Amino acid sequence: RKEVEQDPGPFNVPEGATVAFNCTYSNSASQSFFWYRQDCRKEPKLLMSVYSSGNEDGRFTAQLNRASQYISLLIRDSKLSDSATYLCVVNTRYNFNKFYFGSGTKLNVKP
Amino acid sequence: NAGVTQTPKFQVLKTGQSMTLQCAQDMNHNSMYWYRQDPGMGLRLIYYSASEGTTDKGEVPNGYNVSRLNKREFSLRLESAAPSQTSVYFCASSEGAGIVGNAGELFFGEGSRLTVL
Numbered sequence: 001r002k003e004v005e006q007d008p009g010p011f012n013v014p015e016g017a018t019v020a021f022n023c024t025y026s027n028s029a030s031q032s033f034f035w036y037r038q039d040c041r042k043e044p045k046l047l048m049s050v051y052s053s054g055n056e057d058g059r060f061t062a063q064l065n066r067a068s069q070y071i072s073l074l075i076r077d078s079k080l081s082d083s084a085t086y087l088c089v090v091n092t093r094y095n096f097n098k099f100y101f102g103s104g105t106k107l108n109v110k111p
Numbered sequence: 112n113a114g115v116t117q118t119p120k121f122q123v124l125k126t127g128q129s130m131t132l133q134c135a136q137d138m139n140h141n142s143m144y145w146y147r148q149d150p151g152m153g154l155r156l157i158y159y160s161a162s163e164g165t166t167d168k169g170e171v172p173n174g175y176n177v178s179r180l181n182k183r184e185f186s187l188r189l190e191s192a193a194p195s196q197t198s199v200y201f202c203a204s205s206e207g208a209g210i211v212g213n214a215g216e217l218f219f220g221e222g223s224r225l226t227v228l
Contacts, residue, residue, distance in 0.1 A: 008151065042221070043222055044201075046217070087153065097161045097205075100156075102153055103151055103153035
């Protein structure tokens with residue numbers, strides 16, 4: 001079973017739409033959670049960390065549900081520039097240096 | 112603002128050839144990583160180095176070797192390349208877990224696209 005699972009999409013949404021992605025993780029010892037963004041043929045870059053209390057950064061909101069072992073990313077008022085693949089990343093309290101990546105969810109924002 | 116630098120960016124090899132991917136970071140990070148990315152598979156950890164002088168296997172280490180040459184540099188070697196090693200390779204670095212308990216943000220190089228024929 002994969003450590004981290006994501007719906008590959010693609011999610012095709014119009015500009016201005018609200019879209020949400022979920023990511024499930026299998027290891028109950030998972031400690032830290034992140035969303036990374038990857039543009040086509042580019043390197044991944046950190047979008048935001050996910051805190052237990054949930055956190056917001058502008059149009060982006062991340063939530064953690066430890067009981068059900070998933071994290072979510074909500075994007076409000078989608079922009080064309082949000083088109084990318086969003087990677088869910090976790091590590092465990094047994095080895096903070098080992099990051100596990102989901103295979104990513106592709107988002108296409110259309111005019 | 113170099114960050115993480117990988118070389119080469121592109122390489123074509125024949126089966127059985129060897130090569131080394133070079134990676135250097137200028138952020139004084141303790142931890143460095145090598146990932147491969149294949150379509151539909153996400154990034155998979157090959158090897159990592161939590162600190163200078165240490166290296167550990169990741170999820171897919173077979174067919175690879177690594178060297179943490181110093182704090183800045185972490186190389187990945189393919190001794191006898193196979194078509195299954197055709198992939199995009201990313202080097203990354205982070206501050207490292209230390210005693211804080213969170214390795215921090217991963218900073219990636221631009222990737223090395225390797226094709227093995």
